[in-house]
């Protein structure tokens with residue numbers, strides 16, 4: 001099962017290495033990882049996408065908790081939440097027909113064309129990971145040159161929070 | 165005096181390191197000097213509160229500190245230089261980590277501006293030690309040193325204990341740069357607050373389940389020893405009259421001489437302990453972690469049992485074996501709370517079921533019962549341990565190395581007190597025994613301290629015989645010399661048709677002469693009848709190190725031994741018998 005784990009982490013040197021090291025040492029999967037400071041600069045917020053059976057996920061959350069610099073964590077996928085990922089994708093767009101096709105596709109996915117040259121389009125798409133996958137799939141016909149994905153960020157819906 | 169009038173002391177970073185240790189109550193520091201820590205050594209030289217023990221290899225410093233912690237419950241402290249000094253300490257740090265032993269390791273580091281430049285004797289000690297420490301930190305500003313040292317002790321000693329490394333770049337310790345010094349009394353971290361008391365609801369559930377048991381067993385591990393809870397465990401077990409088994413790390417948590425003790429469990433556990441576990445309907449696991457050397461095949465583990473698991477570390481609960489009633493907390497207050505509830509309750513254990521259960525256990529006791537072939541012309545290693553146990557009345561501190569001798573010590577020494585059995589259970593570090601014995605002897609000079617070792621293991625830190633001379637450490641070394649890396653040989657006998665690939669050591673030194681060369685007493689024992697007089701002579705030398713080189717049967721195997729892939733109670737009982 002896919003899980004999205006949000007972690008509040010002391011923003012100290014080496015604390016991120018400790019989180020990543022834990023996953024490597026214990027053989028847990030990391031599908032994506034994003035990290036940046038919060039409104040409080042002494043704390044970072046980390047969003048980790050992983051998969052495993054219930055027992056593995058339980059161990060992951062417990063082992064993360066054991067890290068001295070982990071302040072709090074939450075398995076977002078356990079309740080209602082919003083998740084978003086940002087993708088920048090550069091595609092070849094030379095002929096008029098190609099350019100129209102890419103534009104149409106971008107519109108359907110509510111993507112924005114953020115850079116244009118005579119030979120390329122760069123499109124920004126935001127959404128769930130599934131949506132980004134679908135967009136890549138839809139563009140398979142045109143030549144994709146480069147893909148950058150931010151990894152998932154997520155937040156719980158409603159009153160539920162992950163704050164101090 | 166008001167705080168305004170108090171003049172804050174101004175100290176260099178180096179002086180702060182030593183002063184903070186003194187304020188923490190540290191008596192001994194184990195270490196070895198080198199370029200990156202010379203300022204600290206100079207500060208050490210200029211005071212007398214903290215005493216330094218100069219080992220011959222940094223690994224020994226870590227084991228000395230570790231063993232002190234195992235015996236006392238307080239963190240041991242190590243000081244080593246950067247680069248090779250730090251890497252030599254790695255095995256000792258990992259050893260402490262695997263057994264959850266509190267330790268503070270101060271490692272020197274090159275000047276901050278050189279970090280990352282592959283400077284002379286630079287190694288990334290934070291990176292190297294990350295997977296084998298509870299936490300590690302580095303000093304970035306000299307004025308943070310008192311806080312960081314307090315934090316290191318707090319983390320090492322609270323919750324599930326473990327080693328903490330503090331990396332100190334040389335420029336943090338400059339002798340002429342002074343900063344205000346104040347040692348914090350306590351520390352609070354927003355990201356780290358280990359639980360202490362267990363959940364009352366869970367404790368209640370556990371007591372109810374315990375009282376309903378028909379075939380109960382108490383399975384106690386190293387958490388009871390390090391959690392200083394042997395007294396509570398013993399009281400609880402006696403109140404209920406339930407059988408108790410200890411893990412390798414838990415020996416001494418319940419007295420071996422007590423009728424309720426069924427022995428150690430696991431890979432080389434007693435037949436009765438493993439049988440009692442397998443057939444139990446309720447298991448109370450206390451400060452134990454269902455290690456693979458205990459459970460054998462987890463899929464076949466104790467099929468009928470309701471498992472109550474008390475542990476300070478939530479990650480240890482349901483990691484390998486699912487716990488039905490988990491209780492996260494320090495074992496001491498949790499056991500006290502259980503006892504208090506038992507006192508109040510009118511419900512009693514099912515005495516009739518218990519009588520039947522004890523009858524069954526007593527039958528199992530007759531099946532193997534620690535039997536070994538004793539009337540032979542060659543000395544048996546088991547007989548040596550039994551003799552040592554008798555002569556020290558189960559009261560000595562016994563450290564060990566790793567191998568057959570370790571298992572014989574665990575099986576045949578009757579530990580009646582906690583914190584007396586000191587061995588590397590989790591990592592299985594050969595070379596641990598002698599430095600460990602030294603760490604204990606230094607801190608408990610009046611106690612008998614015995615190091616049970618083998619001719620393979622002892623050679624891994626033999627150089628420490630020199631340290632023993634320097635500090636007058638009169639440990640008794642029981643070298644069970646079988647001429648082989650015996651445990652390896654046993655596996656080769658059982659699984660590789662006795663092809664002894666590199667398990668025989670040629671050219672062993674004359675250990676008696678070697679001991680004498682270091683200024684100690686050496687005694688050789690080759691026949692059964694020489695054993696008792698030799699032991700009496702050795703223990704009569706109160707302040708001298710005595711190296712007993714005891715030639716034992718090279719063919720002996722450790723039994724019982726679990727059958728790989730089997731249940732906890734699938735065992736070989738001798739070379740020809742299995743369950």
Ligand SMILES: Cc1ncc(C[n+]2csc(CCOP(=O)(O)OP(=O)(O)O)c2C)c(N)n1
Nearest residue numbers: 567568569594618619620621648649650651
């Ligand atoms: C540092 C280290 N290297 C290798 C091993 C693997 N090992 C486990 S027991 C053993 C043999 C130990 O021989 P000895 O000290 O003579 O003890 P014996 O088994 O003969 O009693 C070895 C090599 C280990 N545990 N530790």
Ligand SMILES: [Mg+2]
Nearest residue numbers: 618619648650
């Ligand atoms: Mg040997």
